[in-house]
Amino acid sequence: MLQKTSPEIGGMGHSVKRKEDLRFIQGKGTYVDDVSLPGMVYGHMVRSPYAHARLTGIRSEEAKKLPGVLAVITGEDLAKAGLSWMPTLFHDKQMVLATGKVLFQSQEVAFVVAEDRYTAADAAELIEVDYEDLPVLVDPHRALDADAPILREDREEKTNHIFHWEVGDRQATDGVFQTAPVKAELNAFFPRCHPAPLETCGCVADYNPATTKLTVWETSQAPHAHRTLFALVAGLPEQNIRIIAPDIGGGFGNKVPIYPGYVCAVVASLQLGRPVKWIESRSENLQSTGFARDYHMKAEIAADRDGKVKALRVKTLADHGAFNAAAQPSKFPAGLFSICTGSYDFSEAFCEVDGVYTNKAPGGIAYRCSFRVTEAAYLIERAMDVLAQELKMDPVELRLKNFVPPDKFPYLCPLGWSYDSGDYKAAMELALEKIGYSELRKEQEEKRRKGELMGIGISSFTEIVGAGPSHTFDICGIKMFDSCEIRVHPTGKAIARMGTKAQGQGHETTFAQIVAQELGIPVADITVEEGDTDTAPYGLGTYASRSTPVAGTATAMASRKIRDKARKLAAHLLEASEEDLEWEPGKFFVKGAPSKSKTIQEIAFAAYTNFPAGLEAGLEAVHYYDPPNLTFPFGTYICVLDIDKGTGEPKVRRFVAVDDCGNIINPMVVEGQIHGGLTEGLAIAFMQEIAYDESGNVQGGTFMDYLIPTAVETPNWETDKTCTPSPHHPLGAKGVGESPNVGSPAAFVNAVVDALSHLGVKHIDMPIAPWKIWKILKEKGISE
Amino acid sequence: MAIRIEKTFQVQEPLESVWKFLSDPKKVANCVPGAQITEAVDDRTYKGVIKVQVGPSVTDYKGQVHIERLDDENHEIEIVGKGQDVRGKGSASMKMAGKVRSLADGSTEVVSVSEVNVVGLLAQLGARMINEVSNKMFEEFTKNFKARLQQERPQQSTPQMPPSTGSGATDEPRPIKALSLVLSVLGESVVRFFRRLFKGSSS
Numbered sequence: 001m002l003q004k005t006s007p008e009i010g011g012m013g014h015s016v017k018r019k020e021d022l023r024f025i026q027g028k029g030t031y032v033d034d035v036s037l038p039g040m041v042y043g044h045m046v047r048s049p050y051a052h053a054r055l056t057g058i059r060s061e062e063a064k065k066l067p068g069v070l071a072v073i074t075g076e077d078l079a080k081a082g083l084s085w086m087p088t089l090f091h092d093k094q095m096v097l098a099t100g101k102v103l104f105q106s107q108e109v110a111f112v113v114a115e116d117r118y119t120a121a122d123a124a125e126l127i128e129v130d131y132e133d134l135p136v137l138v139d140p141h142r143a144l145d146a147d148a149p150i151l152r153e154d155r156e157e158k159t160n161h162i163f164h165w166e167v168g169d170r171q172a173t174d175g176v177f178q179t180a181p182v183k184a185e186l187n188a189f190f191p192r193c194h195p196a197p198l199e200t201c202g203c204v205a206d207y208n209p210a211t212t213k214l215t216v217w218e219t220s221q222a223p224h225a226h227r228t229l230f231a232l233v234a235g236l237p238e239q240n241i242r243i244i245a246p247d248i249g250g251g252f253g254n255k256v257p258i259y260p261g262y263v264c265a266v267v268a269s270l271q272l273g274r275p276v277k278w279i280e281s282r283s284e285n286l287q288s289t290g291f292a293r294d295y296h297m298k299a300e301i302a303a304d305r306d307g308k309v310k311a312l313r314v315k316t317l318a319d320h321g322a323f324n325a326a327a328q329p330s331k332f333p334a335g336l337f338s339i340c341t342g343s344y345d346f347s348e349a350f351c352e353v354d355g356v357y358t359n360k361a362p363g364g365i366a367y368r369c370s371f372r373v374t375e376a377a378y379l380i381e382r383a384m385d386v387l388a389q390e391l392k393m394d395p396v397e398l399r400l401k402n403f404v405p406p407d408k409f410p411y412l413c414p415l416g417w418s419y420d421s422g423d424y425k426a427a428m429e430l431a432l433e434k435i436g437y438s439e440l441r442k443e444q445e446e447k448r449r450k451g452e453l454m455g456i457g458i459s460s461f462t463e464i465v466g467a468g469p470s471h472t473f474d475i476c477g478i479k480m481f482d483s484c485e486i487r488v489h490p491t492g493k494a495i496a497r498m499g500t501k502a503q504g505q506g507h508e509t510t511f512a513q514i515v516a517q518e519l520g521i522p523v524a525d526i527t528v529e530e531g532d533t534d535t536a537p538y539g540l541g542t543y544a545s546r547s548t549p550v551a552g553t554a555t556a557m558a559s560r561k562i563r564d565k566a567r568k569l570a571a572h573l574l575e576a577s578e579e580d581l582e583w584e585p586g587k588f589f590v591k592g593a594p595s596k597s598k599t600i601q602e603i604a605f606a607a608y609t610n611f612p613a614g615l616e617a618g619l620e621a622v623h624y625y626d627p628p629n630l631t632f633p634f635g636t637y638i639c640v641l642d643i644d645k646g647t648g649e650p651k652v653r654r655f656v657a658v659d660d661c662g663n664i665i666n667p668m669v670v671e672g673q674i675h676g677g678l679t680e681g682l683a684i685a686f687m688q689e690i691a692y693d694e695s696g697n698v699q700g701g702t703f704m705d706y707l708i709p710t711a712v713e714t715p716n717w718e719t720d721k722t723c724t725p726s727p728h729h730p731l732g733a734k735g736v737g738e739s740p741n742v743g744s745p746a747a748f749v750n751a752v753v754d755a756l757s758h759l760g761v762k763h764i765d766m767p768i769a770p771w772k773i774w775k776i777l778k779e780k781g782i783s784e
Numbered sequence: 785m786a787i788r789i790e791k792t793f794q795v796q797e798p799l800e801s802v803w804k805f806l807s808d809p810k811k812v813a814n815c816v817p818g819a820q821i822t823e824a825v826d827d828r829t830y831k832g833v834i835k836v837q838v839g840p841s842v843t844d845y846k847g848q849v850h851i852e853r854l855d856d857e858n859h860e861i862e863i864v865g866k867g868q869d870v871r872g873k874g875s876a877s878m879k880m881a882g883k884v885r886s887l888a889d890g891s892t893e894v895v896s897v898s899e900v901n902v903v904g905l906l907a908q909l910g911a912r913m914i915n916e917v918s919n920k921m922f923e924e925f926t927k928n929f930k931a932r933l934q935q936e937r938p939q940q941s942t943p944q945m946p947p948s949t950g951s952g953a954t955d956e957p958r959p960i961k962a963l964s965l966v967l968s969v970l971g972e973s974v975v976r977f978f979r980r981l982f983k984g985s986s987s
Contacts, residue, residue: 049869050875694786697904697908701908
């Protein structure tokens with residue numbers, strides 16, 4: 001068990017106020033658009049209005065004549081340098097600037113550089129681009145039809161099919177289905193949505209011809225990976241590339257990929273020898289950068305008549321848009337979607353996914369989820385409700401009957417994952433008690449008699465986070481370890497640097513708390529720095545809830561290395577043997593003589609002023625952590641809502657979220673993460689979709705159409721927790737930032753369907769806007 | 785986005801004069817708010833512009849229209865048109881079939897079926913409004929059509945301008961103010977909503 005530190009030290013379990021908030025709430029953060037360099041010029045992107053068109057000519061003479069315009073870069077220009085295409089993060093390539101044809105609306109076509117932003121934007125309007133429109137492919141179900149246009153002429157395979165991926169035992173699963181007395185089937189579409197971070201993407205590229213050093217300030221969740229990719233793609237020496245990710249205003253996976261704008265800014269800076277800033281507009285962000293989901297899923301459950309589940313069969317069509325720019329580990333074309341058996345003890349399962357190209361923006365990033373876990377959790381939690389409906393069984397009873405029991409952990413699921421720990425029943429029971437489940441069901445019955453619509457939705461999800469063990473996990477070949485380097489200064493203060501990069505998660509506080517826990521140095525005395533590839537140790541960045549499970553452990557391990565050295569120094573100072581020393585957070589003392597002690601601060605000073613012969617000076621350590629397994633946080637969410645029969649509006653009355661993320665570093669930060677994730681889940685369930693019309697026009701390309709929840713729409717979140725530590729994580733922690741986004745959509749949708757289930761409604765696809773419900777009420781003749 | 789617009793209206797003019805007017809793209813173009821023929825490529829193909837204003841930004845669609853079919857006997861015409869915004873924000877294409885016929889009272893009925901496809905910024909922003917906006921545009925077109933047809937009556941001998949001089953003979957096109965159209969459409973939907981609401985509560 002971890003020793004609890006004093007509030008002054010502020011180690012694990014203390015709700016230490018976030019150190020970074022002081023500058024954030026005062027508007028004193030440094031975001032990429034705050035970076036201003038002498039001689040800096042500005043880039044603006046010319047984009048395609050067509051979803052699919054032949055590019056027959058670009059005329060930029062008028063634009064170049066405009067005073068202040070410095071350069072216009074086209075795909076043909078980049079082609080000369082071999083840079084018109086770049087690799088995506090997932091076994092594919094994408095156009096930096098279009099050559100030959102465009103494949104989605106808002107695709108990058110030309111890059112204008114001018115002395116100021118306004119001139120660059122004006123010049124972009126003067127560039128005439130000739131297009132010949134081509135047949136547009138929007139519906140992924142049509143992608144493999146014989147008469148569908150082949151989108152990717154650059155590929156050898158003349159098909160829109162990207163990959164087929166399957167896991168599990170097809171034959172055994174089919175066998176169970178053949179004899180199963182009860183089968184439930186769900187066809188669900190998880191719509192294309194977008195993380196829509198508050199800050200859009202952007203960069204400042206600064207190539208210094210005198211030093212031949214390229215510095216790029218960039219909104220990047222993975223600065224080191226970007227540096228290596230820049231080195232490999234552009235052929236620049238890696239030591240001459242410095243990526244700095246400054247403060248980031250939200251990422252949620254959207255800031256993992258490398259976007260054409262970054263490459264164009266770098267090329268322009270190399271060409272002009274001046275710093276080039278490029279910042280996306282809101283619409284550019286929504287229309288061209290990494291989207292998430294867009295999974296057309298079918299789930300079937302085979303069960304006994306008493307509700308014991310036997311087998312799960314999942315078939316999914318994944319719409320990847322024009323390029324497969326999914327940001328996920330190389331060996332997993334559908335990410336960790338195969339966690340789709342969820343919290344339930346299936347004996348057999350089979351899951352297959354086919355990816356296709358369409359004329360839509362590229363992506364498939366993990367929006368606040370660990371690579372497609374949200375899709376998986378939504379599917380299984382929705383499907384369990386469909387089965388409950390089929391069996392006329394309470395969804396809670398069905399879940400309790402099928403949970404993986406606590407004594408079965410570590411649990412090997414039929415799709416191959418080894419769940420580290422879990423107690424699903426405990427989380428469920430706490431949630432039921434908090435919400436007053438049985439009373440709510442009684443109330444619902446009464447309301448139904450009166451003709452009122454009320455629904456209760458349950459989601460008892462399991463996540464899989466913390467990628468990941470190097471034997472299975474890599475991105476573009478780089479293993480998914482992470483790192484921490486700690487230096488303790490002579491006065492006992494410290495700086496810790498990681499390979500991760502916070503975008504609002506609070507790393508400056510929580511990682512300092514891990515160091516505080518391990519070394520007893522007060523949180524206030526520890527600086528956490530991330531995002532500068534010249535100073536931070538190499539790491540894969542922050543996404544997929546991997547920072548705490550991976551870099552958090554690296555931080556603990558680096559701290560422990562320092563403590564080992566501190567023990568040697570303390571032994572020297574106390575003239576005792578190392579074995580005779582005991583540690584309590586903040587000091588070593590001689591066993592049996594607690595007054596004979598040396599604080600970590602005294603030891604740090606000695607590391608520079610009075611170290612024994614044969615011991616290196618200084619007190620620092622670095623650790624690269626390769627986790628043995630992933631971590632599996634879980635929880636139960638319950639949503640209660642009422643439906644207005646006049647407008648079809650679902651009003652969330654209560655929402656209880658019980659999370660279990662193992663040992664908690666900072667309860668306040670965890671609660672904040674859960675509030676944020678639930679709010680995003682609410683938006684996904686009810687408000688958001690990046691839809692396309694039949695010509696490939698984006699229908700969710702502005703905040704007029706892609707809605708962001710405000711305080712008005714957001715209900716009160718009631719949170720609680722159970723604690724089942726991860727057995728393999730040195731701190732017993734699991735990662736939590738994404739659980740609420742993963743677990744909540746199913747709770748909302750289950751609640752809406754539950755409210756309408758007595759009318760024969762079995763499923764409604766997200767986003768459940770009021771009109772969808774109103775239409776159903778109208779059909780059933782009960783709208784007011 | 786593709787939309788289909790079917791419109792029928794009556795003109796208090798004899799069929800022949802309506803047909804003569806309708807089968808002349810230059811004259812018809814002048815009735816389309818914001819549109820103008822700039823050049824005759826041949827006797828069936830014309831180049832032209834149409835300006836659409838959304839808020840402060842003016843979209844200039846530049847393109848051409850072509851008479852696919854002109855049936856003087858049955859008084860039917862089919863026109864295809866295609867234009868691209870000169871600032872690269874999008875394009876629009878249209879296929880219109882028109883037919884005129886005499887009615888018993890001596891007036892003439894004009895029936896048109898148009899399929900319009902809009903791509904780009906306008907299709908993104910105006911998706912929900914485009915049907916109502918096109919209704920408004922059509923209303924204005926009908927008004928202009930009737931007025932210009934009437935103007936022609938006393939001076940039927942007006943010489944035709946040679947097609948190549950184009951714009952000199954016609955009025956400078958005024959942009960269609962899509963935003964103001966949207967606002968008036970919005971206004972109407974609000975009125976309709978309240979009308980429904982009060983009707984609902986009183987019944």
